[in-house]
Amino acid sequence: MREFSYRDGSLWAEQVSLQHIAERFGTPTYVYSRAHFERQYLNYAEALGDHPGLICYAVKANSNLGILSLLAQLGAGFDIVSGGELERVLLAGGDPSRVVFSGVGKTANEMRRALEVGVHCFNIESEAEVNRLEQVAADGETVAPISIRVNPDVDAQTHPYISTGLKENKFGIAIDQAVEVYQRAATSKHLNIIGVDCHIGSQLTEVAPFLDALDRLLVLVDQLAELGIQLEHLDLGGGLGVRYRGEEPPPVKDYLAEVHKRIGERKLSLILEPGRSIAANGGALLTQVEYLKRTDEHNFAIVDAAMNDNLRPALYQAWQDIVPVTPNESESTLWDIVGPVCETGDFLGKNRSQSLKEGQLLAMLSTGAYGFTMSSNYNSRCRAAEVLVDGDKTYLVRARETFADLVRGERTVPEKT
Numbered sequence: 001m002r003e004f005s006y007r008d009g010s011l012w013a014e015q016v017s018l019q020h021i022a023e024r025f026g027t028p029t030y031v032y033s034r035a036h037f038e039r040q041y042l043n044y045a046e047a048l049g050d051h052p053g054l055i056c057y058a059v060k061a062n063s064n065l066g067i068l069s070l071l072a073q074l075g076a077g078f079d080i081v082s083g084g085e086l087e088r089v090l091l092a093g094g095d096p097s098r099v100v101f102s103g104v105g106k107t108a109n110e111m112r113r114a115l116e117v118g119v120h121c122f123n124i125e126s127e128a129e130v131n132r133l134e135q136v137a138a139d140g141e142t143v144a145p146i147s148i149r150v151n152p153d154v155d156a157q158t159h160p161y162i163s164t165g166l167k168e169n170k171f172g173i174a175i176d177q178a179v180e181v182y183q184r185a186a187t188s189k190h191l192n193i194i195g196v197d198c199h200i201g202s203q204l205t206e207v208a209p210f211l212d213a214l215d216r217l218l219v220l221v222d223q224l225a226e227l228g229i230q231l232e233h234l235d236l237g238g239g240l241g242v243r244y245r246g247e248e249p250p251p252v253k254d255y256l257a258e259v260h261k262r263i264g265e266r267k268l269s270l271i272l273e274p275g276r277s278i279a280a281n282g283g284a285l286l287t288q289v290e291y292l293k294r295t296d297e298h299n300f301a302i303v304d305a306a307m308n309d310n311l312r313p314a315l316y317q318a319w320q321d322i323v324p325v326t327p328n329e330s331e332s333t334l335w336d337i338v339g340p341v342c343e344t345g346d347f348l349g350k351n352r353s354q355s356l357k358e359g360q361l362l363a364m365l366s367t368g369a370y371g372f373t374m375s376s377n378y379n380s381r382c383r384a385a386e387v388l389v390d391g392d393k394t395y396l397v398r399a400r401e402t403f404a405d406l407v408r409g410e411r412t413v414p415e416k417t
């Protein structure tokens with residue numbers, strides 16, 4: 001996390017101290033580093049080299065308009081999974097012709113809107129979806145560009161909840177049925193087959209599973225070419241994993257060098273949909289210690305951020321570093337760092353060695369991806385503020401929610417008559 005570092009005994013994001021951000025915007029607050037997002041995106045774009053291709057940032061990782069706009073300004077493409085994400089991309093100035101639309105449950109309305117704005121491609125996940133998209137395109141007297149998401153049945157060797165490329169997962173079309181679905185789609189004058197895609201899982205720290213999937217996809221690409229179905233692109237889905245706690249993901253350029261070697265002379269452009277590796281280490285969740293509570297079993301530090309702000313520890317038992325904004329020299333003890341939500345599973349970190357005081361500020365690191373986007377209002381908690389740091393400037397890119405936001409659209413009912 002190069003952009004988050006200690007200076008003069010305190011933690012900074014780029015040229016702004018987190019202490020200053022907490023004083024100005026309160027806690028809990030997500031803090032993002034613009035430089036990190038830009039560097040990570042450009043790392044992918046540069047690794048494409050002279051090969052044709054498109055980096056479609058996975059909006060689900062962090063969909064704040066500030067983040068999407070800075071990526072749009074760099075010419076990024078976007079991978080979306082809902083109509084809401086599409087509208088965010090458009091509002092942020094993203095180019096719809098660089099958007100790929102993934103997801104197993106696209107509604108007819110979402111398809112219509114995506115056709116209207118001209119997305120690059122629909123990543124189709126089932127035969128039923130082929131039929132629905134064909135109908136929507138026919139009704140609109142247009143042609144929908146499509147790719148079929150195949151499920152290559154490879155083990156991504158990641159957490160089972162974020163593994164998506166095995167036969168038992170709900171995603172994609174089994175690779176041994178893909179030819180049949182392509183042939184069916186090829187009969188339609190309202191569908192234009194342009195690609196193939198897959199996504200085998202997230203937080204992969206080895207390239208081998210990606211390359212296994214690629215090898216299987218290339219067999220399919222060649223088979224389709226023999227049948228007269230020539231694809232223009234191959235989309236390998238999400239990006240590499242990140243370092244949360246000692247993981248060492250390989251450099252993107254090594255990964256893409258292997259990919260290009262395998263694609264060889266085929267006239268295929270490459271699409272990637274990285275989310276986590278662009279966003280995760282560009283964010284920190286700032287929180288304040290409310291209470292210290294010691295029991296016979298445990299020391300609990302109750303902080304003002306909770307599972308509704310960052311669900312990853314509760315959902316995946318994920319580890320993310322929690323560090324003091326201003327470290328002190330006192331002796332450390334083990335703490336469970338927990339939130340105020342009424343759930344035993346509401347923790348941010350367990351058995352963390354810290355020297356803590358009430359009122360102290362902590363930063364939960366590596367929370368730029370799947371942090372705010374997975375947050376909720378559980379326990380009627382207002383969602384956190386989001387602040388983007390750019391050098392010595394700070395932008396409040398999402399105001400902290402208020403009680404009025406919490407109850408917007410709700411109403412009470414009259415007394416029973």
Ligand SMILES: Cc1ncc(COP(=O)(O)O)c(C=O)c1O
Pocket residue numbers: 058061079102103164199201202203204237238239240273274275276277
């Ligand atoms: C279809 C698709 N593309 C891209 C991504 C982003 O993956 P990652 O954040 O691991 O780069 C995901 C999420 O895992 C996904 O489901």
Ligand SMILES: N[C@@H](CCCC[NH3+])C(=O)O
Pocket residue numbers: 162202203312369370374
């Ligand atoms: N939400 C997950 C990643 C899921 C990716 C979505 N396909 C995480 O926080 O690790």
